[in-house]
Amino acid sequence: FVTTQACLRAMASTQDTIAALATPTGTSAIAVLRISGPDTKELAEKIAGTLPSPRSATRADYRDIEGNIVDDVLLTLFVGPASYTAEDTLEISCHGNPFLAQRILEDLLARGCHPAEAGEFTQRAFLNGQMDLSQAEAVMDLIHARSTRALAAANQQLRGALGRKMDALIEGLLAVLANIEAYIDFPDEDLPTEDQEFVAVALERLKIDTSNLLATNHYGDILRDGLKTVILGEPNAGKSSLLNRLVGRDRALVSDQPGTTRDYLEERIILGDHCLRLIDTAGLNAAPTELEKLGMEKSLERMAEADLILLVLDQSKSSPELPDTVRKHLNKVNTLIVANKSDLTSDAVSSPEFGNYETIATSALTGAGFDELQIALQNRADAFHVELGDELIAINARHADALARANTCLEQASAQLKSGDPIELIASELRGSLAAYGEISGKIDNERMLDHLFASFCIGK
Numbered sequence: 299f300v301t302t303q304a305c306l307r308a309m310a311s312t313q314d315t316i317a318a319l320a321t322p323t324g325t326s327a328i329a330v331l332r333i334s335g336p337d338t339k340e341l342a343e344k345i346a347g348t349l350p351s352p353r354s355a356t357r358a359d360y361r362d363i364e365g366n367i368v369d370d371v372l373l374t375l376f377v378g379p380a381s382y383t384a385e386d387t388l389e390i391s392c393h394g395n396p397f398l399a400q401r402i403l404e405d406l407l408a409r410g411c412h413p414a415e416a417g418e419f420t421q422r423a424f425l426n427g428q429m430d431l432s433q434a435e436a437v438m439d440l441i442h443a444r445s446t447r448a449l450a451a452a453n454q455q456l457r458g459a460l461g462r463k464m465d466a467l468i469e470g471l472l473a474v475l476a477n478i479e480a481y482i483d484f485p486d487e488d489l490p491t492e493d494q495e496f497v498a499v500a501l502e503r504l505k506i507d508t509s510n511l512l513a514t515n516h517y518g519d520i521l522r523d524g525l526k527t528v529i530l531g532e533p534n535a536g537k538s539s540l541l542n543r544l545v546g547r548d549r550a551l552v553s554d555q556p557g558t559t560r561d562y563l564e565e566r567i568i569l570g571d572h573c574l575r576l577i578d579t580a581g582l583n584a585a586p587t588e589l590e591k592l593g594m595e596k597s598l599e600r601m602a603e604a605d606l607i608l609l610v611l612d613q614s615k616s617s618p619e620l621p622d623t624v625r626k627h628l629n630k631v632n633t634l635i636v637a638n639k640s641d642l643t644s645d646a647v648s649s650p651e652f653g654n655y656e657t658i659a660t661s662a663l664t665g666a667g668f669d670e671l672q673i674a675l676q677n678r679a680d681a682f683h684v685e686l687g688d689e690l691i692a693i694n695a696r697h698a699d700a701l702a703r704a705n706t707c708l709e710q711a712s713a714q715l716k717s718g719d720p721i722e723l724i725a726s727e728l729r730g731s732l733a734a735y736g737e738i739s740g741k742i743d744n745e746r747m748l749d750h751l752f753a754s755f756c757i758g759k
């Protein structure tokens with residue numbers, strides 16, 4: 299919530315307890331409300347009777363605007379700029395009874411607080427210079443992290459890893475710009491050869507560094523969303539049984555009637571440090587019915603965007619006749635063969651077509667081979683990690699868009715330098731790169747982009 303001046307935040311625990319109100323056993327530990335803004339100290343004094351000492355938990359009676367005691371609370375005052383938002387902030391920990399939390403919320407509203415917009419606390423922190431934009435985004439990544447790796451990447455970004463990389467790029471680019479801008483005032487003069495060489499080498503370095511950062515984008519998608527893992531195979535090969543065993547519960551319908559999964563199912567699982575997005579598809583039938591054809595089309599769409607394909611083969615049968623549309627998508631790098639129903643045969647799967655593919659024999663019925671399968675899946679997920687120095691940097695789509703534009707301008711500038719174009723033109727491209735770099739840490743002013751970005755945060759963050 300936000301007062302004209304101050305901003306109040308109901309943390310997740312409050313929302314949870316309010317949600318719990320609907321259940322008959324809806325009790326919980328504590329609720330935390332957070333207020334930020336210049337009126338905060340005055341508000342704290344009115345609530346508690348005296349001003350709580352900063353940065354220590356102070357026990358107080360919460361008195362509402364009419365002077366009635368509402369709850370026995372703990373108040374923690376953070377005096378700006380040493381606070382999350384850089385403004386004065388107050389955290390009120392009250393008992394987790396949703397009714398109580400609601401009473402306090404209503405009282406704070408009556409005292410002039412306004413509800414915070416989604417992401418407003420972090421937006422204020424950014425606007426007040428507490429963090430750059432990439433760090434603000436990392437807060438959101440941290441909240442939504444689904445795996446140890448995603449958490450590690452978010453934490454590094456929050457601690458400024460991407461910001462530091464961008465600062466280095468910006469510094470490198472500024473050095474080039476400084477070098478050539480000196481000649482802009484002398485349009486008839488060419489860049490001296492040594493300066494041309496310096497600029498050419500520096501631009502090449504910048505392009506490589508920018509491309510390396512761009513290459514982390516796909517891993518960033520995987521960290522944020524999970525490794526897209528599509529389960530393919532003939533009807534009845536055991537795809538749904540495989541999904542259920544990996545997920546650890548019955549998620550998909552298992553039936554000995556071929557073709558029971560007509561559409562597709564999605565489940566996320568955590569394996570080691572990774573999150574996998576498992577997608578169970580309709581069976582691939584060499585001679586499909588009309589309805590099966592629809593299911594197969596969806597399977598093909600999913601397959602085309604997969605990071606990893608698990609091709610499930612029934613070991614007790616001969617190799618399936620896969621449609622050509624499927625075959626042409628499969629290769630050793632993107633496909634892992636799951637030779638299922640190992641309990642039905644002692645022979646290893648003999649499929650010359652997939653002979654040089656990594657193959658794991660499993661039985662979705664008994665669980666045999668699943669430890670090996672899980673290790674193989676983790677190794678596959680590991681392989682998507684792009685090394686970039688010591689820090690785990692994995693950019694998001696917004697960063698990728700800005701970096702791609704920066705690189706286009708750099709390419710352009712390099713080409714112009716080679717063909718001896720006027721220095722103003724080169725400088726203008728370089729300024730284009732600089733602006734695109736600046737968007738990543740938010741060092742340029744773009745109100746619409748900022749509103750859009752913070753609106754995707756959850757309320758109270």
Ligand code: GDP
Pocket residue numbers: 531532533534535536537538539540551552553554556557558559581638639640641642660661662663664
């Ligand atoms: P899907 O059509 O590929 O999804 O296959 P299902 O998971 O529905 O399984 C089809 C049939 O095969 C069911 O009767 C399963 O119980 C059976 N099945 C699945 N995996 C195994 C396995 O590893 N061994 C044996 N013996 N049967 C299995």
